[in-house]
Structure formats: C-alpha cells, structure tokens
Amino acid sequence: MKVALIGVGQAGGKLAEALSRDPLAADSVVSSLAINSARADLSSIGLDTLLIGAERVNGHGVGGDNELGATVMQEDANEVVDAVSGRVGSDCEAIIITAGLGGGTGSGGAPVLAHELKRVYDVPVYVLGVLPGRDEGALYQRNAGRSLKTLAREADATILVDNDAWRQAGESMDEGYAAVNEKIAQRVGLLLAAGEFDAGSVAAESVVDSSEVINTLREGSLAAIGYASAESSPDADANLNTITSVARNALLTGTSLPDATTAESGLLIVAGQADRISRKGVEAARTWLEDELGSMQVRGGDYPLDSERLAALVLLGGVERSERVQAFLDRASEASVAEETPDATESLVNDDLDDLF
Ligand code: GDP
Structure with a gap:
C-alpha cells in the first residue's frame, strides 16, 4: 500500500522517521515530510522538513499549547499543502500523518492538517496518534483528549498507540520512546507491505490488498x-x-x-x-x-x-467502545474539568472535552 508520510511535531517526526527506515515499509512509503514549529526538533530528523509558525513563534515551538499548534498549522496551511502536493503522487493510496496527541504542534496541528488534506485529496487520510502514558501530566491528557475528539471528526481513521503499551521497567523515557517507535514501525511497515504484495511473484494462498486495509479502517474512527x-x-x-x-x-x-x-x-x-x-x-x-x-x-x-x-x-x-479508549477519555475529561473548574464535585461530570476547532 503506497503512502505519503507526514510527521507533525516532535513525536510525529520521530515516528515518521522510524517508519520510513523500516525495511518492510521501504517500498510503500513513497515520500515523507516532517513538519514542526520548533526548529531545533526538526534539525535532528533525517527527513525533508518544513518549519511552520515562524512568524508567530519564531521557530521556538508552541510549548504544550495545542490551540496554538492548531493556529500555526491553519495560518500556514497553504504552504503546507503546497509542500505536501509534490509528495502525493498518483500511485499514493493513502496519506498517513503521525503525531503525539499530548503535546502542542502535533496535537493541534494533525487535525487541522487532516482537514486541509481531505479537502484536496480523494485518498484516505489516516493519523497514527500517540496517546500519553498514564503518568504524564493533566495537560497532556487534556490535549490528547481534545485532539482525539477532533481527529475522530476530521481523519478517516486514527490508529492509536498508547505510550504505556510496551513500557519496560527501568527504561528511561527516551529508551521507551525509541522502543515504541520501533515497534510501531515494524507493525505498520508489515501492514503496508502486506497491502502491496504482488500476487504474481510468490504463491500466497490468499493475498491482502490495500482495499482490505482501507475497508477494515472504514468501520470506525479509531483503530489499533x-x-x-x-x-x-x-x-x-x-x-x-x-x-x-x-x-x-x-x-x-x-x-x-x-x-x-x-x-x-x-x-x-x-x-x-x-x-x-x-x-x-x-x-x-x-x-x-x-x-x-x-x-x-x-x-x-x-x-x-x-x-x-x-x-x-x-x-x-472501530475500537472506540473498547475499555482502554473509555478509560483514556475519562482521564482526559477529568483533567479538563479539573483545570477549568477547581470544584471537586464538578470533576465527576463527564464528557467535558471540547473540540479543538
Ligand atoms: P509537539 O512537538 O508539540 O507536537 O509535542 P510532542 O511530539 O513532544 O508530544 C508530546 C507527547 O508525545 C507526549 O505524550 C510524549 O509522551 C510523546 N512523545 C514524545 N516523543 C515521543 C516519541 O519519540 N515516541 C513516542 N511514542 N511518544 C513520544
């Protein structure tokens, strides 16, 4: 399955880089681009890069402010769509945006980018989105909750990666991220390769093609x-x-x-x-x-x-009804309510996540 890969924010860029380096994904990832509002984070990514929001944040990033992340993506949308257009060829069967949902640029920027790309392209736009681990702070949970809610509306599907999924005792944060990124690259690399297998070359009993991947993801807005x-x-x-x-x-x-x-x-x-x-x-x-x-x-x-x-x-x-998603959404809306209304009884109120735009 041929895809164009776009990483947004720090985690997004690192995930896009890991996936583009995966040996199985090599024939499937036809192009890649890393977008960020933080110049320093882009400098370590071995992909083509695009800095956004320079006028507003001067290359310093948006901190954990995902509304600002959404704003800088929106303000530079024309430039971004131009940069992407050279990378989505006629052979492209999907666009994959990678992003950490708990931060600022990726969390706010990915839903805006999905919205903009869907206006231009007929191929599905998927997001590979990282959920913050349980121990990450309330801001990360709230950001991810709002981003996820907006992505459910804007992207064709969001494949979720929980940062707690493969956590090993004793691992540093960076080692943990690298391990998660590798595991995701291996899984998505195999999925893309399987979706593009040339049935003529070796006898496979039953071949998967990209339409089966697309039809599986069509059944809901969240995936794993x-x-x-x-x-x-x-x-x-x-x-x-x-x-x-x-x-x-x-x-x-x-x-x-x-x-x-x-x-x-x-x-x-x-x-x-x-x-x-x-x-x-x-x-x-x-x-x-x-x-x-x-x-x-x-x-x-x-x-x-x-x-x-x-x-x-x-x-x-279509994993939206699964326990893990519900537990995450509860955590995110508690974080949201706790921030906006310090009254403890109010924090019992659920479904308090606003869309980002
Ligand atoms: P942004 O640059 O503003 O988009 O923010 P980040 O991409 O740093 O997003 C922060 C979130 O992403 C947090 O929940 C982090 O735990 C997570 N994160 C940061 N870097 C990585 C990474 O390389 N891999 C994974 N899996 N998660 C990451």
Missing part, C-alpha cells in the same frame, strides 16, 4: 494494531497451534492499545514462509478473532516472508 511472532516448524500441519497462539498474542499482548478487544472489524495477516502456513491454523485464528472482537467482519490473508518464524499482524477498526 497488534503483532506477535514465534518459531515455526518446516511442517505446515505442525504449525496449527503456532498460528492460533501468535494471533492470540498479537491481540492480547502485542497491541498498540492494550485491552482493545472490542472492535467493529479486524484484519488478520499471517506472515512467514508460504509452505509453513497451516490453512487450518489461519481459519481457526480468524474464527477465534471474530469471537474475541464480537465482529463478523474479520478479513484475512497471508504475507510471504522469508523467515523461519511465523507472525500475526492484527489490525482492528
């Missing part, structure tokens, strides 16, 4: 992506249980949004050497996923990969 792999046997029949267990692990322990097991739709991709993939295993895994998600719309396919391991990639569409 999971992955797991395991050693396999040269004998396909012996891999039945391996396939069902990697599919389970992809959903239950390897997902970008832990506990997101309620979804409108799913896509299961089994990757590995074609002659190691047990058809019964793939069917059993798919049936299990349908039961687990409570959705009859679970698509599936293979991705031939020259590896002795077997892997499962799970894309979930």
